Amino acid sequence: MATMSSTMGSSELLSIHANDKVVSDVSTTSNGSATPLGSRKPTRSRYRHVAAAHSRPRTSCLSHDSEHAPSFLGFRNLMVIVLVVMNLRLVVENFMKYGVLICIRCHDYRKQDLILGAVLYALVPCHLFVAYIIELAAAHQAKGAIGRAKRNDVKPQDSAQVAKSFKSTWRTIAWAHAINATLSLAVTSVVVYGFIHHPLIGTVSEVHAIIVWLKICSYAFTNRDLRHALLKPDSASSLPDLYSACPYPHNITLGNLSYFWWAPTLVYQPVYPRTSSIRWLFVAKRVAECLSLSVFIWFASAQYAAPLLHNSLFKIASLDLPSILERLMKLSTISLITWLAGFFAIFQSALNALAEIMMFGDREFYTDWWNSPSVGAYWRTWNKPVYHFMRRHIYSPLVAKGWSSHAASAWVFVFSGLLHELLVGVPTHNILGVAFIGMVVQIPLIFVTLPLEKMEGISGKVLGNCIFWVSFCLVGQPLAALLYFFAWHAKYGSVSKN
C-alpha cells in the first residue's frame, strides 16, 4: 500500500554527499555542447539543490548484471522472526480455542502399571550379572586351557587346535548368553504388551530392556573375541593399545561390568578413555537442562500435540485426504520441536551428565547431523551409541564374512527396524509394522541421496540436506505418530465411542 517513503537518519549523510562530489568526475555520455561554468574545485557548493544524485551508471543490486550479489543475511533474521511470530500466533489461537489443557491431577495411570514397571526396571539388569557369571565360567575354562597348553608346551600350530576345541565350548557359552539376553527382552515385551496399559511407562520399560539387551550382546561378543585373541597370541590380529591396561581375563570382574552397566555406551570395552575428575557444576547444569526440557516437552505435547492428534482421528477414520495432509503439516512443526528438544535433553544433557558422573571420556554421542548432506550421513551421526554398536557388532563382522557393504548396511536397517517396532509397537499394543517399514524405507532413501553427498559444490549438499529434513520431519515422525495414535484410539475406544 505505502509504495513511497523517505529517508536519512544522521550526520553520516554529509559524508555520502561529499562522496558524490568526488565521483561526479566520472565522465558520462551526453548530448549538449560543453561550456565550462566557473571554477570546478571539489569544494562544497553553496547551491545545495544542484548536487548530482545520479553521477554515474550503476546497476540495481538484485540485477543479474550487478558486479557482486548482495548478502541476504537480513532475510535469515527475517525467517527466524516470521517463524517465531507464526508459532506465537498458533499459541494464541490454541489458547483461544482450548484454554489451558495442562492438568497435573488429570493424569491417570493404573497402580499396576507403576508396580510392574518398577519390577521390570529392577529385574532387567540382573541379566547383565547372569552374563557376567557365564563369562566368568568361560574365562575360567580358557585359563585352564592355556595352563594345560603351557604345561604340555605345545607348539604354536597346536594352539590352533586348542582354539578349535574351544570353539565347541563357545557354542555352549553362546547358547547360554542367547537364552539369558533373549529372556530379558522377551519377558519385558510380554509384560509391557499384556499388562502395562500406560504407553509412557511401557516405552520406558521397553527402552531399558533393549539397552540392557544390546549391552549383554556387546559384552558377550567382545569377550569371545578377547578370549580367542588370548588363545591365539601368534595371530596377525592386534588388539587396541587401550586394552593393554586390562588384558582379557582381568576384565571379567564385577566392578568392570558395573562400570559398563552405567557407562553411556552400548559397546563393551575392557578399558574406556576416562576423565580425571567429576565437575559437579557441569552435572547440575546438564540435569537442570534435562528437567526443563522434559517439562517443555510435556507441556508441548499436552497443550499442542494432543488436541491436534485428537482432531485428526475422525479425519483419518473418514479418509479425508486433504484434511489428513493439513493435519500432518500442522503436526510436523510440533513433532519437530518436540523431537529436537528430546534429542537435546537425551543426547546432550542426560548423556553428558551421566558421562561426567561416570568420568567417561568420550562424549561424542552425536556429531552435527543437522548438516547431513544425505540420509545416510544422518543415520551415521545422530545417535553415536547405537551407531557404534551396529558398526562393531553387525556391520563389520558381516563385511568380514564377505558380505558387500550395501548388504550389510541393509541388514543393519532391517535389524534396527525390528528394534524400532518393538520399541513403538509393544508399548502402544499395536504391532502395525509402521516403525519397521519406516526404518526399511531408509535403505532406498540412503542410496538415492548418496550421490548428492559426494557431489561437487554446495547445491548437491543443500539438496541432500533438504531431502533429509523433509523425509525426517515431514513424512517420517508425524505420520508414524499419527498412525500409532490412531491405532491406539481405534483399539481403546476413543474413535468408536464418539
Added chain:
Amino acid sequence: MATMSSTMGSSELLSIHANDKVVSDVSTTSNGSATPLGSRKPTRSRYRHVAAAHSRPRTSCLSHDSEHAPSFLGFRNLMVIVLVVMNLRLVVENFMKYGVLICIRCHDYRKQDLILGAVLYALVPCHLFVAYIIELAAAHQAKGAIGRAKRNDVKPQDSAQVAKSFKSTWRTIAWAHAINATLSLAVTSVVVYGFIHHPLIGTVSEVHAIIVWLKICSYAFTNRDLRHALLKPDSASSLPDLYSACPYPHNITLGNLSYFWWAPTLVYQPVYPRTSSIRWLFVAKRVAECLSLSVFIWFASAQYAAPLLHNSLFKIASLDLPSILERLMKLSTISLITWLAGFFAIFQSALNALAEIMMFGDREFYTDWWNSPSVGAYWRTWNKPVYHFMRRHIYSPLVAKGWSSHAASAWVFVFSGLLHELLVGVPTHNILGVAFIGMVVQIPLIFVTLPLEKMEGISGKVLGNCIFWVSFCLVGQPLAALLYFFAWHAKYGSVSKN
C-alpha cells in the same frame, strides 16, 4: 517417541574403522595392570568385536568446552522448509474454509471513478509544462540581466548587486511555481477524496500527483540554483562536472523536461548518466516480472488477505485484544509477502524497465535494505528516488541554513509523514493520521537503533536488523492496513450492516 535408531550407509564406514585403529594409540588413564597381548601392528584385526569405538576423550559438539562450534547451516535449510510447509498448510486450510475467492467478474467499480482517474492522469503532467514556461521566462530574464551586465562591463563586486536585484524576481517565480505545483496536488486530492470511490484508482491517481509534484519542486529548486550560479560565476561554489555538457540556460528546453518527466528519478539534473542502447529483451523480462508479480499480489490479497481483514472487523469493533493480536500476527505474514512482491515489482522490475527504455544509467533504485543494521539505514536504502529528493531538496539545504542534522532528519520524516497520510488517507476517505504517526514514530526508532548500527561486532547489527524487521513487518504495515481497512468499512457500512 523413537529415541533409538541406527546407523551407517556405505563403504565409507570402512575408512572410519581404519581411522579408529590409528587413533587408538592415544594413551588414556586406566586402572588395571598392563600385560602386552600379542603383537600390536596396525593391521586389521580378525576379531571384529573388539575394535575400540571409544578410543580417546572427545566432547559433544554442542558443549561449551567443544573446540570449535559446529556449523548450523542445516537449520537454515530446515527454517526454509518449515516456513514453506507452515504456509502451505495455511493455503490448504484457507482453501478448505473459503474455497476459491478469486473472481474476475465480481470486481465492481463505478464508471465515474475510471473516467475521473483518466482525466487526472492526463491533466496532472500539464503542470510540469506550466513549470517549464515559468522557467523559460526566468531564464529569459536571467539572460537579459547578464547581457546588460556585460554591456555595462560591471566589476565582479557589482555582480552581487545583480544577484540581489534578481532575488526579488525569484520571489515572483517561486510564487508562480508554488501555486502551479500545489494546484496539481490539491485538485487531485480533492477529486480523489470527494469523487473517486474505488480505493485502488484513487491511490494510483494520488501517487501520480505526488510524483509529479515532487518533480516540479525539484525542477524549480534546481533551476533556481543553476541560475544563481550563472549570475555569480566568480563564487567558490562549483557545479558537478556532469552538467558541463548542458550549461544553465541551454537545459530549459521541452526535450530536456520531457526526459525528466519520464526518467525514473524525482531529482532534476540537466544531464544524467546515460546508457548507449536499449536492450529490448531486458525490458521484456522486467515487464513480464512486473506483470506476474502483480497477478500474484492480486491473488494473495483476494484469497488470503481479504478474508483475514474481514474476519478482523468484528474483533476490532469489540476491542477483543488477544484476537486482534492474533489477527495482526496472521496478517503480518501475508502483508510481508505482498510488500516484498510489490517492492520487487516496482523497484526492481518496473523502474529497471523504465530506465532501460529511457537509457537512464543510474539503476541504483535501492541497495540491500534487508540487511539494515538500524531503522535509519533502512530508510536510507530502500527507496533511493525519494531518498535522493529528500536529501537534496530538504535535508541538505536545511543543514546549510544551520539546522542540526537531527532536526533536519526529523523534519524530513514529518514532511514524509504528511505525504504518506495524503497517499493513504485520501484514497480511503479517512484522514486518520495513522500513516503520519507511523512515519513520525520512525524518528525515535532511528535514534534508538543508531548505536546498534555503529556497535562493534555482529550481534549489535543482528539486533538492529531484528528490531527493524519487527517494527517494519509486524507492527507497521499490518496494523496500518488493518486500521484503514476498519475505518473504510466503518464508514461504508460493512461493520454496521452486519
